[in-house]
Amino acid sequence: MSFNKDNQKTDPALRRLRKRLGMAREAVKEEDFSEKQKLLQLSEISLVLDNYDDIFSDFDPRHYRQRALSDDLLVELKRATKEKTPGSVEIHFLIPLEQRKTDTENIIRKRLKEHFNRHYNSAKHEERSAERTGIIMVIIGAILSVVAAVYGVPLASESLSSKILLVLLEPAAWFLVWEGANRIFDAIKEYKEELKFNEKLSKAEVVFTAY
DSSP states (O other), X not given: OHXXXXXXXXXXXXXXXXXXXXXXXHHHHHHHHHHHHHHHXXXXXXXXXXXXXXXXXXXXXXXXXXXXXXXXXHHHXXXXXXXXXXXXXXXXXXXXXXXXXXXXHHHHHHHHHHHHHHHHHHHXXXXXXXHHXXXXXHHHHHHHHHHHHHHHHHHHTSOXXXXXXXXXXXXXXXXXXXXXXXXXXXXXXXXXXXXXXXXXXXXXXXXXXXX
């Protein structure tokens, strides 16, 4: 009986102790969450990782030096850069403390820079190629238009074949001019966002922080 009485006497104390322990655990959780939120707000682009593999494609087994970047990462970076103000950006990766490896982070920084530089140069080459094609079309169209204007009257009085050639020459000239101009403007519009994105990310500072 005395044992049960002692238990009854200590039960309230145990309950208070357990309550305090529970409150302490909740406080630690809230503090950890608050600390993570502060870290996320420190930089312009902040992403939380479970490990370094989150940066790369799950289907590419190669080393980080050659491994393709994750599509999810690229989508998130594009979304984030559109919401940021113009100028340089900082990519802030939050990763568990026990996962951090300085050598691996240096490799990833280099890999990210190479990826965005390569895609910027590729997009720039495609843009210039499309613009060059458009310019050539405009020049040829302009030449045909001049030819039609200069030889239009003499050809009109010549044979039927000359008249047919003149009829075809003028529309062809205008088509080449307008289509070439459209290609130039479409190329500028099409590659503008991609060039802006890759140029900005190629110059971004990549920071890893433990949480």
